[in-house]
Amino acid sequence: MTAAAETESRPTLEVVDLKTHFFTRAGVVKAVDGVSFAIAPGEVLGLVGESGCGKSMTGFSIIGLIDPPGRIVSGAVRFKDNDLVGLPEEGLRTLRGNRISMIFQDPMMTLNPVLRIDTQMIETIQAHRDCSRSVALGLARNALMQMGISSPERRLRCYPHELSGGMRQRVAIAIAFVNEPDLVIADEPTTALDVTIQAQILHEAQELCRTKHTAMIWITHDLAVVSSLADRIAVMYAGTIVEQGNARDLIRAPLHPYTKGLLGSVPSANRPGERLTQIPGMTPSLLDPKPGCRFRMRCPRAAAECTASPSISMPIPHREVRCWRPLIAEQPA
């Protein structure tokens, strides 16, 4: 009983102090600079941030897709019993598309434009398990059906260009889930899609995580999507996670001034016509960042101590924040 509970609570993925830097001619770009989080089976983690904050690079680092001049400088990515940092390419290949899959913003990053859908899906299945073509074809058909695609037989014989954008993304997601992975990294998969199609895809992804206990990292800039999809949310700013915690608590009472600013920028339903609270200024460059809190130039609460880099603290249970002056006073009792 206790043993079972222990394996249940063991995280699928644990990222510890991950640093991915790019060594460019202009200097070192610290795209990911000390990111730590863990994710349990069946859990959806929303990784939120604005463009250039390093959220996609965090996803790419986990699955080992960082190309030179980029390099994982330090830190660990523990997936079950393996540390993925420093794992040879061959080891990564057996995991990718099998135990860990990735969904990209543009489905054409996943799909080969000159191969039919069935060829691509069968290839993915047979790369990781020993089965006949007809068995693989059956699995592919089931995967498409699960994504809510009608007449999967016909779609399997299509080329990617014959499908609409929403359909392509659903095929890409079906491929990501076809080997029943333990972890799916989704990088803004619904950003380019229409609202009604987005809702369909969120619905299917939610179902798959719930029924198959797949852990999922949902990378997005859209707080609204994440607030209704994720169990936990991590907010990234300029290469670091500035706040993470239970989705409901974080949305209701953010601890970091940046999270509060982001939430205030979303035109919310209860005050149409009013001025939105805006965060002044722009995101800083990640090229040789200055010491100290990276948000302090834009922060309304900045004070003298903010010139030193804040470390992660837990001012209230189960909530992490990287700020010298978190918004604790405003927490509801």
Next chain:
Amino acid sequence: MTSASATPIIEARGLSKRFIKQADLAERLLERLGATQAPSVVHAVDNVSLAIASGEVVGLVGESGCGKSTLGRMIAGLLQPSEGQVLFKGRDRATLAGADAKAARLAVQMIFQDPYASLNPRSRVETIIGEAPLVHNLVSRAKLGEFVGEMLKRVGLDAGFKGRYPHQFSGGQRSRIGIARALAVSPEFLVCDEAIAALDVSIQAQIINLFMDLRQAFDLTYLFISHDLGVVRHISDRIVIMYLGRIVEMSPTAALFEAPNHPYTRALLAEAPRISYEKRQFQPIKGEIPSPLDPPRGCHFHPRCPLAMARCAEEAPALKAISPGRLSACHLNDN
């Protein structure tokens, strides 16, 4: 006096736009050989009428391919309608000539979606903003520098930026330059086509606030085209919902969100992502947006509509008043 102020600043009457695909070489050869094919026609906008009062902000919402941008471009005068007319202050724009036509053109300006593609990368900001007012004699060459500096300040940029090129700016700053360019000819009406869609959330908030400040300062009227219901709800007085080239519902903002009438509007509102405090189960409507090349007969929405009846597949519903100021195109309102 009252009748003058009641004349809408812009009125579209029965606007339609059809795009016809040119036959390619193979098709032309086949035609020579005697094969006849129907040309493929896209009804991007299908008989749309819309009046916008002075000082109003109208939000135009719809999913990709619904014709909202095409409608915006026709109203801005960038596209010629296939049918119908656009009236500027009660006068058909097509019949205006000379100085009147010029004034009507200048009074309606457009702000584009992509802050990268809509600025000439080889022009300095001074030229981008100053070219049109100079051509139209709104400012003398001697005063141009000062004028451009003034425009930049209006949109919250430093007047010293006028010597720079677009690539030296961030996305949010480029948006502001696009807005300054539109404002430089003192327009009365702005068509904003997804003007903030390409920006980050925190920058979006800055630009939305700027739009609202400018409206107050210069008495502007907006047609705000967007797929983002949250943004549109925030700044619009009235909302128009389009689906596959037709208007399905038109209503004051508060009333629309309180009680959406058309089934498509209801689905859109239900699925629009919004900040929520609870994890929620998504319950999507089935099916995809049909191709505008071959739209469904009758009501365009009937294949996806949970309430569709036999009549919906046969007869297109007319846009009818359901209460004062509200219009909806659905057969269910007849019962």
